Amino acid sequence: MKNRYLGNSGLAVSRVCLGTMTFGNESWGCGEKESAEILGSYLDSGGNFIDTADLYAATESEKILGKILKGKDRSSLVIASKCWFPVNETPNARGLSRKHIVEACEASLTRMKLDYMDLFQIHGPDPYTPIEETMSALDDLIRSGKIRYSGCSNLYAWQVVKANAAAKQNGYEPFISGQYLYNLIRRDIEREILPACVDQGMGILCWSPLASGLLTGKYRGVDIPEPGSRFKEVGEILNDRFIWKEALELVDLVCSIADEVGKSPVTVALSWILKDHAVTSVLAGARSVEQLLPSLEAGEWDLSDEHRDQLTAKLPCDHGYPCDWMKIALVPNFSKTEPEPNRAQRFPPLA
Numbered sequence: 001m002k003n004r005y006l007g008n009s010g011l012a013v014s015r016v017c018l019g020t021m022t023f024g025n026e027s028w029g030c031g032e033k034e035s036a037e038i039l040g041s042y043l044d045s046g047g048n049f050i051d052t053a054d055l056y057a058a059t060e061s062e063k064i065l066g067k068i069l070k071g072k073d074r075s076s077l078v079i080a081s082k083c084w085f086p087v088n089e090t091p092n093a094r095g096l097s098r099k100h101i102v103e104a105c106e107a108s109l110t111r112m113k114l115d116y117m118d119l120f121q122i123h124g125p126d127p128y129t130p131i132e133e134t135m136s137a138l139d140d141l142i143r144s145g146k147i148r149y150s151g152c153s154n155l156y157a158w159q160v161v162k163a164n165a166a167a168k169q170n171g172y173e174p175f176i177s178g179q180y181l182y183n184l185i186r187r188d189i190e191r192e193i194l195p196a197c198v199d200q201g202m203g204i205l206c207w208s209p210l211a212s213g214l215l216t217g218k219y220r221g222v223d224i225p226e227p228g229s230r231f232k233e234v235g236e237i238l239n240d241r242f243i244w245k246e247a248l249e250l251v252d253l254v255c256s257i258a259d260e261v262g263k264s265p266v267t268v269a270l271s272w273i274l275k276d277h278a279v280t281s282v283l284a285g286a287r288s289v290e291q292l293l294p295s296l297e298a299g300e301w302d303l304s305d306e307h308r309d310q311l312t313a314k315l316p317c318d319h320g321y322p323c324d325w326m327k328i329a330l331v332p333n334f335s336k337t338e339p340e341p342n343r344a345q346r347f348p349p350l351a
């Protein structure tokens with residue numbers, strides 16, 4: 001399994017991270033036994049990076065991890081969790097206040113039976129808490145040794161930059177990572193978020209890299225998803241998020257490239273994401289070892305540039321304004337001098 005540094009930090013993580021949202025989920029996930037097998041198979045492949053959240057299976061995912069991590073070499077692992085979603089009905093059991101961040105971290109550590117977490121991520125933005133309070137609380141957790149680094153998830157680009165600016169101004173540690181929805185079908189982050197994270201020296205961690213299973217190719221021509229699968233159980237959210245005519249045509253291309261190179265569509269779809277080194281890791285989700293194996297292959301195998309370009313062109317991302325303005329106004333006027341590489345800002349592709 002190949003490793004990458006998480007953003008500008010010195011933390012080396014596997015480029016395939018084990019997502020554990022399936023652990024303990026009774027509807028479309030797996031129980032403790034399968035979770036232990038999945039973790040074992042991931043560690044056997046050389047993976048070191050595990051992602052969870054208090055939200056997952058109403059804290060069951062963290063509790064299962066607490067049981068199945070027992071006896072594993074803790075220091076070789078990079079363990080990440082998240083807070084933000086309500087954990088009960090009381091008003092402070094949610095969001096990004098100092099009170100909730102500290103309590104959520106301590107509760108996650110207790111459930112996972114850990115002394116510290118490597119990466120603690122805010123799962124979304126809190127419009128009612130000053131960002132200075134949030135960054136200060138995360139910094140306190142770092143100083144007290146309860147977490148090593150902090151990251152964010154699902155923030156707007158301006159919120160990421162504002163949070164890190166507040167951290168810098170006050171001497172707090174900035175975010176080292178952003179966790180976002182990114183796959184061949186949903187490339188929204190290319191517009192603003194991905195360039196912002198690159199600018200901030202943050203690594204990108206991609207959730208739902210297989211579009212919740214669609215990019216495996218298993219739904220081609222199938223009207224009714226299999227019982228127990230995510231598309232069967234929560235299809236009303238996923239259909240809107242991932243399924244339309246051109247997206248299904250893209251899945252066909254993923255499958256035909258997979259046939260050509262003798263790999264699973266899963267490996268091809270994940271490798272497309274990992275071709276961009278702004279991305280540190282894809283978060284692989286599975287409810288069996290069998291499902292996980294082709295994802296693990298993406299930890300070693302690289303797609304050719306030609307196939308990457310073919311897939312990129314198949315379902316172009318509409319970058320919209322101001323990107324279309326840049327093509328007309330910026331490119332002709334600022335492309336005459338070669339930029340010093342470290343000074344060049346990253347924009348969505350302007351060609």
Ligand SMILES: NC(=O)c1ccc[n+]([C@@H]2O[C@H](COP(=O)([O-])OP(=O)(O)OC[C@H]3O[C@@H](n4cnc5c(N)ncnc54)[C@H](OP(=O)(O)O)[C@@H]3O)[C@@H](O)[C@H]2O)c1
Pocket residue numbers: 018019020021022028051052123153154179180206207208209210211212213214216218228229230231266283284285286287290291292293294295
């Ligand atoms: N920060 C956030 O807001 C956020 C949100 C979502 C997820 N996440 C993180 O990202 C991780 C991955 O997300 P995800 O689970 O949505 O990723 P995903 O890779 O897009 O979807 C995983 C699902 O695809 C199906 N699948 C995977 N491999 C397969 C194979 N070889 N054959 C057939 N089906 C296969 C399985 O679902 P079925 O068997 O049910 O079809 C599996 O549960 C999560 O575990 C979590 O850690 C974070």
